[in-house]
Amino acid sequence: MTATTNATVAAGTVSGGDAVITLDHVSVTFHERGRAIEAVKDVSLAVAEGEVYGIVGFSGAGKSTLVRTINLLERPTAGRVLIDGRDVTALKGGALRDLRKRIGFIFQGFNLIGNVTVGENIAFALKAGGWPKNGRKARIGELLRLVGLESKEDSYPSSLSGGQQQRVSIARALANKPEILLCDEATSALDLETTEEILALLKRINRELGITIVFITHQLDVAKTVFDHVAVMEHGRIVEQGATFDVFAEPAHDTTRALVERYLGVAVPPQLVPSLPAGTIVELRYKGDDALEPLISEVARAHDVTIDVLHANVEYFGAQAIGTLLVLVSGDDAPRAAALAALRARVYGYRELDRRALAAGTRDETESEA
Ligand SMILES: Nc1ncnc2c1ncn2[C@@H]1O[C@H](COP(=O)(O)OP(=O)(O)O)[C@@H](O)[C@H]1O
Numbered sequence: 001m002t003a004t005t006n007a008t009v010a011a012g013t014v015s016g017g018d019a020v021i022t023l024d025h026v027s028v029t030f031h032e033r034g035r036a037i038e039a040v041k042d043v044s045l046a047v048a049e050g051e052v053y054g055i056v057g058f059s060g061a062g063k064s065t066l067v068r069t070i071n072l073l074e075r076p077t078a079g080r081v082l083i084d085g086r087d088v089t090a091l092k093g094g095a096l097r098d099l100r101k102r103i104g105f106i107f108q109g110f111n112l113i114g115n116v117t118v119g120e121n122i123a124f125a126l127k128a129g130g131w132p133k134n135g136r137k138a139r140i141g142e143l144l145r146l147v148g149l150e151s152k153e154d155s156y157p158s159s160l161s162g163g164q165q166q167r168v169s170i171a172r173a174l175a176n177k178p179e180i181l182l183c184d185e186a187t188s189a190l191d192l193e194t195t196e197e198i199l200a201l202l203k204r205i206n207r208e209l210g211i212t213i214v215f216i217t218h219q220l221d222v223a224k225t226v227f228d229h230v231a232v233m234e235h236g237r238i239v240e241q242g243a244t245f246d247v248f249a250e251p252a253h254d255t256t257r258a259l260v261e262r263y264l265g266v267a268v269p270p271q272l273v274p275s276l277p278a279g280t281i282v283e284l285r286y287k288g289d290d291a292l293e294p295l296i297s298e299v300a301r302a303h304d305v306t307i308d309v310l311h312a313n314v315e316y317f318g319a320q321a322i323g324t325l326l327v328l329v330s331g332d333d334a335p336r337a338a339a340l341a342a343l344r345a346r347v348y349g350y351r352e353l354d355r356r357a358l359a360a361g362t363r364d365e366t367e368s369e370a
Pocket residue numbers: 030031032037038039057058059060061062063064065066
């Protein structure tokens with residue numbers, strides 16, 4: 001492995017340098033019944049050693065296809081895949097098997113073999129990875145301890161809960177001591193509590209074993225919990241990326257904004273909208289510890305308008321908070337305009353929302369970012 005680094009590498013920068021995984025202008029095009037499907041279009045990215053690199057996006061964005069190019073389960077139609085700076089795009093046979101040993105993979109569906117025990121599921125992976133026969137038993141015990149399932153070695157997958165099955169598939173993925181773990185919607189089939197347990201386990205694996213993780217999800221609550229770096233995918237392209245907090249706190253792209261909106265779920269119940277007094281409905285975003293209440297009352301007083309708080313929400317991304325406040329500003333036209341301008345100048349996210357869209361339960365708004 002290359003030296004540890006926390007450097008983030010900008011999109012499109014391809015040095016191979018300290019990145020563990022580098023995708024260099026990777027495209028994947030499928031051909032189906034005479035039709036070309038461009039699942040991944042010219043994606044370049046670099047994953048630094050030891051980070052949790054996340055990819056989010058709606059269904060069909062190309063996330064799974066992209067991540068499958070990293071272990072060459074999907075061959076790029078164009079572009080290169082580099083692992084530790086070495087071009088692996090054309091590897092075959094034994095060299096490809098060796099590469100895959102260094103890259104564990106877990107999925108939403110666990111993919112355990114049903115008619116053999118938990119221990120045997122892991123034994124298959126050890127055998128495939130060339131683990132010495134006399135060391136396998138001990139290694140299975142070690143792996144099951146790591147994932148908290150030491151008592152389940154002789155159980156069959158069907159007797160385990162979804163969370164336990166995912167733990168087994170994590171143990172299996174780690175069997176041959178990979179440097180990289182790819183997770184494709186690994187928590188999407190689990191309930192909330194189990195999801196949190198699996199995320200805690202993956203975070204521990206990342207920190208304690210130093211395994212670099214690439215994690216795909218369409219769930220923003222997962223993304224905000226574990227990702228150091230996030231890339232947002234849409235129609236085969238990465239449309240935005242950066243430190244997770246920055247991307248989610250100040251989405252620059254419509255897709256990111258749509259994901260955040262859906263997640264933050266700040267809304268007025270549509271049936272209440274018609275009964276609201278006349279005025280302008282505004283969504284205000286703020287970061288960290290800024291409390292908006294003093295600002296609200298100050299602006300209301302200074303401009304002689306009424307400002308009602310319709311909805312307030314604070315979400316934590318790591319240790320940092322993003323607050324959202326939905327307010328109704330009412331009063332005469334001129335003071336109302338002055339009050340809105342004053343609010344707009346003091347927050348970092350400002351949007352006037354369209355009443356008809358709110359009443360219809362959609363979030364279409366008259367765009368107006370601060
Ligand atoms: N093996 C395949 N053959 C043909 N089309 C595929 C194949 N795999 C994925 N696709 C298509 O590629 C696009 C991206 O799919 P996918 O990578 O699974 O997206 P995501 O994981 O973001 O939901 C979709 O339009 C999907 O139908």
